[in-house]
Amino acid sequence: xxxxxxxxxxxxxxxxxxxxxxxxxxxxxxxxxxxxxxxxxxxxxxxxxxxxxxxxxxxxxxxxxxxxxxxxxxxxxxxxxxxxxxxxxxxxxxxxxxxxxxxxxxxxxxxxxxxxxxxxxxxxxxxxxxxxxxxxxxxxxxxxxxxxxxxxxxxxxxxxxxxxxxxxxxxxxxxxxxxxxxxxxxxxxxxxxxxxxxxxxxxxxxxxx
Amino acid sequence: xxxxxxxxxxxxxxxxxxxxxxxxxxxxxxxxxxxxxxxxxxxxxxxxxxxxxxxxxxxxxxxxxxxxxxxxxxxxxxxxxxxxxxxxxxxxxxxxxxxxxxxxxxxxxxxxxxxxxxxxxxxxxxxxxxxxxxxxxxxxxxxxxxxxxxxxxxxxxxxxxxxxxxxxxxxxxxxxxxxxxxxxxxxxxxxxxxxxxxxxxxxxxxxxxxxxxxxxxxxxxxxxxxxxxxxxxxxxxxxxxxxxxxxxxxxxxxxxxxxxxxxxxxxxxxxxxxxxxxxxxxxxxxxxxxx
Numbered sequence: 352x353x354x355x356x357x358x359x360x361x362x363x364x365x366x367x368x369x370x371x372x373x374x375x376x377x378x379x380x381x382x383x384x385x386x387x388x389x390x391x392x393x394x395x396x397x398x399x400x401x402x403x404x405x406x407x408x409x410x411x412x413x414x415x416x417x418x419x420x421x422x423x424x425x426x427x428x429x430x431x432x433x434x435x436x437x438x439x440x441x442x443x444x445x446x447x448x449x450x451x452x453x454x455x456x457x458x459x460x461x462x463x464x465x466x467x468x469x470x471x472x473x474x475x476x477x478x479x480x481x482x483x484x485x486x487x488x489x490x491x492x493x494x495x496x497x498x499x500x501x502x503x504x505x506x507x508x509x510x511x512x513x514x515x516x517x518x519x520x521x522x523x524x525x526x527x528x529x530x531x532x533x534x535x536x537x538x539x540x541x542x543x544x545x546x547x548x549x550x551x552x553x554x555x556x557x558x559x560x
Numbered sequence: 561x562x563x564x565x566x567x568x569x570x571x572x573x574x575x576x577x578x579x580x581x582x583x584x585x586x587x588x589x590x591x592x593x594x595x596x597x598x599x600x601x602x603x604x605x606x607x608x609x610x611x612x613x614x615x616x617x618x619x620x621x622x623x624x625x626x627x628x629x630x631x632x633x634x635x636x637x638x639x640x641x642x643x644x645x646x647x648x649x650x651x652x653x654x655x656x657x658x659x660x661x662x663x664x665x666x667x668x669x670x671x672x673x674x675x676x677x678x679x680x681x682x683x684x685x686x687x688x689x690x691x692x693x694x695x696x697x698x699x700x701x702x703x704x705x706x707x708x709x710x711x712x713x714x715x716x717x718x719x720x721x722x723x724x725x726x727x728x729x730x731x732x733x734x735x736x737x738x739x740x741x742x743x744x745x746x747x748x749x750x751x752x753x754x755x756x757x758x759x760x761x762x763x764x765x766x767x768x769x770x771x772x773x774x775x776x777x778x779x780x781x782x783x784x785x786x787x788x789x790x791x792x793x794x795x796x797x798x799x800x801x802x803x804x805x806x807x808x809x810x811x812x813x814x815x816x817x818x819x820x821x822x823x824x825x826x827x828x829x830x831x832x833x834x835x836x837x838x839x840x841x842x843x844x845x846x847x848x849x850x851x
Contacts, residue, residue: 391640391646394635394649394653395635395636395640395649396561396636397632397635397656398631398632398633398634398635398636398652398653398656399561399565399632399633399635399636399637400561400632400636401628401629401632401633401656402565402569402570402571402629402632402633402687403561403565403569403571404571405571405572405573406573407573407625407663407677410571410625410628410629410660410663411628411660411663411664412660413632413660414628414631414632414656414657414659414660414663415656415657415660415661417632417635417653417656417657418653418654418656418657419657420653421635421649421650421653421654422650422653424646424650425650428646440641458561459561460561461561461562463569463571
């Protein structure tokens with residue numbers, strides 16, 4: 352056995368984490384507030400849509416995913432005070448007005464025959480933007496000082512990937528004709544246009560600059 | 561998507577058929593005779609036990625769909641903070657997941673019991689109780705009254721699985737029962753918390769709960785008596801935050817509903833007897849005169 356009193360490097364040779372990160376405390380907190388707002392809007396919409404979709408498998412998936420995004424919002428809610436924001440509601444805000452318009456447009460479909468539009472908005476536009484913003488945060492923030500945020504993002508990203516795959520498979524199973532495909536594409540384009548204006552879940556700079 | 565979704569517009573595929581509570585209870589096929597103190601509790605000894613259990617399982621299945629829809633609408637219908645606390649909505653989202661899982665379990669169990677989706681009609685009264693414009697009333701009506709009924713139903717079904725030697729059914733019902741106790745407790749906790757400084761609102765919510773409890777005791781379907789197919793699960797209700805007085809009150813309402821139904825059935829049978837006698841008399845007289 353190695354001598355227990357022999358001096359060892361505080362960071363093992365395989366631990367390559369570094370201190371520098373692109374975000375200070377305020378910037379990390381601002382982004383976390385945007386994430387919480389966006390996750391809240393998502394779980395509320397998924398819950399509301401359950402009663403409006405006739406497809407039983409979709410109904411059950413929406414109910415399941417509703418909770419996952421509520422849990423993400425809760426994780427971010429708990430992270431905010433740790434980032435010196437003692438009033439989490441203050442930073443629980445959309446990145447900008449375009450993001451508010453995006454959510455309004457995404458949650459607009461209600462009719463029984465609009466399941467494709469509902470799913471496209473969430474799984475082809477909104478959730479991919481979450482995956483992008485979270486991945487950027489994961490890669491850009493300090494691996495040591497902002498480790499709690501990194502851990503939370505890793506937990507959330509697993510859900511996002513799982514849900515994206517579930518949603519995408521549901522969409523593919525519902526698109527049966529070229530007309531259905533055109534509907535899906537048209538709705539996606541409409542929402543993407545607003546999302547481009549918003550700049551992503553955390554606004555311009557969601558993916559860096 | 562609008563706030564507050566009407567029950568008439570609940571989205572269903574082609575297999576589902578909706579009936580009202582009144583239509584269901586007045587269905588002649590479900591009227592039971594006036595056999596005094598008969599045991600109608602759902603047990604394997606009942607002659608119609610197989611169909612009774614299948615019907616109850618289908619009722620659980622559609623009830624879970626509506627509970628899922630109701631919890632989902634509470635996430636959407638109320639503004640966070642100004643109309644409903646953030647944590648309350650998180651609980652409702654959690655309930656969405658639980659109810660979605662219960663739908664999955666019910667579909668699998670129905671299949672196990674030899675029933676297909678749509679074999680029985682759907683009564684949407686559960687969702688109606690979830691349509692109140694006050695979130696506290698929804699919690700009282702859905703989480704305390706209806707999920708309370710679910711505790712009674714799952715306990716009866718679990719016992720049925722045990723008596724019938726069906727560990728698969730018993731196992732699943734026990735898991736769902738654990739979730740229902742959690743949901744009722746959520747309702748009890750939020751009711752106390754949100755109305756802590758608003759006794760009038762609490763009174764209104766409890767009155768609403770009582771109305772829903774009475775509605776779901778309609779026909780004496782659930783009571784302490786063995787004449788009801790479903791029993792009152794007192795112990796699990798206590799775990800879920802019901803006080804002794806509240807349990808007694810539900811027991812009284814249920815027994816009253818059972819007695820009302822028995823009186824109605826007795827009257828119906830008496831009416832039928834007099835109709836038969838009246839119909840028989842002239843025809844007999846005609847036969848005599850003719851001979």
